[in-house]
Amino acid sequence: MRDGHITGDRSTTDCDEEKCFVCETRVAMSDCADWYEAGYKKDGEYRIIVKGKPYTVYCDMHTAGGGWVVFQRRIDGSDSFWDHNWTEYRNGFGKMGLNSNFWLGNEALYQLTNKDSDVILRVEMRGDRTPKAKNPNGYWWNHYFKFRVGPEETNYTLERLRLDWKHNEGNASTAWYDITYSVGAKFSTIDRINDPRPNCVTEYRMGGWWLRYCALATLNGAYELSKDPSREYGRFSSFSNL
DSSP states (O other): OOOOEEEEEEEEEEETTEEEEEEEEEEEOOSHHHHHHTTOOSOEEEEEEETTEEEEEEEEOSGGGSOEEEOEEOOSSSSOOTTOOHHHHHHOEEOOSTTSOEEOOHHHHHHHHTSSSOOOEEEEEEOOOOTTOSOTTOEEEEEEEEEEEOOGGGTSOEEEEEOOGGGOOOSSOBTTBOGGGGTTOEEEBTTBOOSSSTHHHHTSOOOSEEESSSOSOOTTSOOOOOSOGGGSTTOOSOOOOO
16 A cells, blocks of 8 residues: 655745746655554554545554554444445545544545555454354454455445465454455445345345345444344454555
C-alpha cells in the first residue's frame, strides 16, 4: 500500500529583476503505512489521498507491524450492520475507533484495494457472548493476499482474495470454512440484493456482504446470541483491518 501523490503551495519571490515561480512540494500520504513510515505511530484518524480523492481513515499503528487501515470494526450488537442500505455501505457509517462499530465505505475500499498490486487483508475475530459457544473467549486471525474490490459499476465485486495455505500462520480459516468462497461475488445490501438467493439477505440476514448463494462467512451478518451456535452462518462479532 504505497502510492505517493504530490501536492504543493505556490508562491512567487524576487529573483534579481524577474519573478520566479516557486512550488514547495510534499508527498501526500495514501494509506496508513505511509503515515507509519513517516514516524506516526499512534492509533487514530488520519487524512489520506488516494488517486486524488481525500479520505479520513482510522489507522491501527500497533498490530502486526502497524500501518493498517481499519475498514470494519464490530464490537457488539448495538449496530445491526446487516440491514444498512446500499448508500450507507458505499459511503460508510458509524464512528471510527477501536472501541466502536463502523464501516469505512465500499468506495474507499475500492480505491484502496486498487492502488497497489498486493493489498493484504487482515481479519481478527474474537469469541462472542453465545452461552453455548465452544470458544467464548477465543481469538482467530488470518492474512489474505491480493485483496481487490471492483468499482460500483460492478456492484463492488470481490475480484481477488487469496490465502497462502503453504505458509499460513493464522487460524481463522479451514479448507471448508473460509471467506475466499466469496471471491467473484457481488456486494449485496437489504435494498440491492445481488445474490441469486434473496433469502440469504432477507431471511438469513447475511448482508451487507459479498454473497453468492449466501456465503461461508459473512462478517456483517446479523449479530445474534443464537440458541444453536452451529447455525451462525459464519457470523462473527469482531473484524478489523485492511
